[in-house]
Amino acid sequence: MKSNNFIERSIVGVLEFLKDAIFAEEYALKKGFLQSLDPRVKIISFLLFIVQALLTKSIAVLFFLYAICLFLVLISRIGLGFFLKRTWIFIPLFSLFIVIPAIFSPGEALLTWHVLGAKLMITRQGLDGAAIFIMRVVTCESLVVLLSLTTKHFALLKVLRIFKIPDIFIMTLGMCYRYIYLFVGLIQNTYLAIKSRVGLGVQYQRGQNIVAWNIASLWNRSLRLNEQVYQAMLSRGYQGEVSVWNDFKIRARDRLWLFGVIILIIWIM
Amino acid sequence: MVIWGNYFDYMDNVMFELKDVYFSYLGKFPALCGINIRINQGQKISIIGANGTGKSTFLQILDGLIFADKGVLSFCGQQLNEKIFNAVKFSQEFRRKVGFIFQNPDVQLFCPTVKEDIVFGPLQLGFAKDQIQRRLEKLVTTLNIKELLDRSVQQLSIGEKRKIAIASTLIIDPQVLILDEPTAGLDPLTTRQIIDLLIEENNSGKTIITATHDLHIVEEISDIVYVFGVDKKIVKFGQADNILNDTALLTANNLVHIHSHKHKDKVHIHPHVHLDHHVDEH
Numbered sequence: 030m031k032s033n034n035f036i037e038r039s040i041v042g043v044l045e046f047l048k049d050a051i052f053a054e055e056y057a058l059k060k061g062f063l064q065s066l067d068p069r070v071k072i073i074s075f076l077l078f079i080v081q082a083l084l085t086k087s088i089a090v091l092f093f094l095y096a097i098c099l100f101l102v103l104i105s106r107i108g109l110g111f112f113l114k115r116t117w118i119f120i121p122l123f124s125l126f127i128v129i130p131a132i133f134s135p136g137e138a139l140l141t142w143h144v145l146g147a148k149l150m151i152t153r154q155g156l157d158g159a160a161i162f163i164m165r166v167v168t169c170e171s172l173v174v175l176l177s178l179t180t181k182h183f184a185l186l187k188v189l190r191i192f193k194i195p196d197i198f199i200m201t202l203g204m205c206y207r208y209i210y211l212f213v214g215l216i217q218n219t220y221l222a223i224k225s226r227v228g229l230g231v232q233y234q235r236g237q238n239i240v241a242w243n244i245a246s247l248w249n250r251s252l253r254l255n256e257q258v259y260q261a262m263l264s265r266g267y268q269g270e271v272s273v274w275n276d277f278k279i280r281a282r283d284r285l286w287l288f289g290v291i292i293l294i295i296w297i298m
Numbered sequence: 299m300v301i302w303g304n305y306f307d308y309m310d311n312v313m314f315e316l317k318d319v320y321f322s323y324l325g326k327f328p329a330l331c332g333i334n335i336r337i338n339q340g341q342k343i344s345i346i347g348a349n350g351t352g353k354s355t356f357l358q359i360l361d362g363l364i365f366a367d368k369g370v371l372s373f374c375g376q377q378l379n380e381k382i383f384n385a386v387k388f389s390q391e392f393r394r395k396v397g398f399i400f401q402n403p404d405v406q407l408f409c410p411t412v413k414e415d416i417v418f419g420p421l422q423l424g425f426a427k428d429q430i431q432r433r434l435e436k437l438v439t440t441l442n443i444k445e446l447l448d449r450s451v452q453q454l455s456i457g458e459k460r461k462i463a464i465a466s467t468l469i470i471d472p473q474v475l476i477l478d479e480p481t482a483g484l485d486p487l488t489t490r491q492i493i494d495l496l497i498e499e500n501n502s503g504k505t506i507i508t509a510t511h512d513l514h515i516v517e518e519i520s521d522i523v524y525v526f527g528v529d530k531k532i533v534k535f536g537q538a539d540n541i542l543n544d545t546a547l548l549t550a551n552n553l554v555h556i557h558s559h560k561h562k563d564k565v566h567i568h569p570h571v572h573l574d575h576h577v578d579e580h
Contacts, residue, residue: 058448181448183410203410210452211404257405260363264400265419265466266393268386272421274414274430 061105063179091164311339319369329355347526348552353509397472403459457488
């Protein structure tokens with residue numbers, strides 16, 4: 030019974046994650062400030078912010094960059110609560126745990142106490158280092174999340190072209206992205222079909238057989254789909270080399286934004 | 299049985315001609331057995347038949363996606379075979395002239411966004427960017443799909459997917475449109491829109507070849523109807539009204555069935571067309 034619940038929880042979890050990813054694309058379609066920028070310019074400007082966050086040793090600069098990030102969230106019509114929940118749940122908390130030993134590093138003592146004869150000391154340098162580390166993680170992660178929320182996923186893939194990634198690779202990634210959803214739906218329906226016929230009380234070995242048969246069935250379906258999609262590509266003129274539509278346009282707003290970001294980065298360096 | 303000559307005598311501009319075409323899967327599962335068909339420019343042809351009678355296989359052969367084991371298939375007088383499609387020039391020319399709309403839009407729409415999918419064909423066929431843009435704008439207006447352009451394909455309904463699949467072929471502006479079950483699973487309004495679009499395309503000179511078992515659309519989209527049988531052969535062909543009025547033929551080929559049902563207190567027993575639109579037959 031437990032193993033079935035585990036499978037159900039896993040399937041539901043994966044589906045929820047993917048649905049959340051689709052939902053997140055709703056933000057990319059909103060008419061906000063970051064959504065209006067050319068994806069190439071947006072990525073370059075965010076890379077500049079992230080590099081600055083990684084190089085700086087000043088917590089004030091990190092706070093400033095984080096404040097800019099939150100301001101961008103607001104003018105891009107993303108709910109602040111949703112954004113904070115999404116960015117503070119896992120990575121920053123995890124960072125907080127791994128940074129705990131650092132607060133005891135040598136330096137000017139702020140708090141001292143004795144445990145079983147051992148002297149424990151929280152230092153100013155340790156706290157500063159930990160704060161900078163956490164702020165750096167939070168800022169970088171928030172910038173990446175903001176970038177992915179405000180940019181359509183396929184546009185992000187297409188921007189890889191500026192790094193000289195071949196079109197066929199971008200096309201293949203795009204197709205993977207497209208068909209993951211289709212197969213997730215198939216898995217969900219197959220699971221429901223099994224549940225409706227055999228219920229949840231399946232013996233362990235029988236359950237293993239069902240799962241194995243379904244993996245094989247999914248493999249077969251994906252092979253068949255692969256053939257059919259290839260035929261559909263051939264039918265529309267594909268001959269081994271792919272051309273990808275490029276409709277990116279850099280406008281005055283993009284140039285102004287990039288110029289502003291560069292000036293800002295130089296100013297806070 | 300209809301006499302072949304009646305139809306062929308007045309037809310000059312032959313697009314497709316199949317002579318005694320056989321095809322089998324893995325060499326042992328026959329899908330087509332001795333098919334003879336001639337399709338002329340500007341004609342509307344329907345292929346009807348029950349499931350597993352080889353309709354989709356026939357369409358794939360017409361589109362040069364699979365090749366006959368035996369027999370001859372010609373397109374505009376040029377014999378089609380695997381070798382000739384290896385020539386880039388011929389292949390591009392053929393793909394510009396013949397468009398295929400697959401039964402399953404999830405097969406046809408393989409790009410992450412609607413716009414990418416629509417422009418995929420002309421991009422691969424080397425159309426100029428401004429030409430693609432012009433055609434895209436025209437199609438967007440005709441099919442009323444502006445709101446869908448930036449969406450992911452998985453977020454569309456089946457009707458929307460079908461429209462986009464048609465748009466992705468129409469943007470190439472082919473002379474021949476091949477459609478595999480274009481109205482399967484669609485609501486009546488979307489079905490009507492698609493039928494109107496096909497009629498419009500035919501009026502502009504395009505040849506329309508449709509495989510379907512939705513008999514309600516056959517009359518409107520057919521000059522000639524071919525009935526494929528379970529023996530993978532053409533059972534009969536002729537004008538749509540002749541075929542559709544031949545109840546014995548349709549019953550024998552699993553396209554209608556006899557059943558009884560109640561209207562108020564009276565029980566009716568009569569032949570009944572398969573699929574969605576039961577009310578039409580009453």
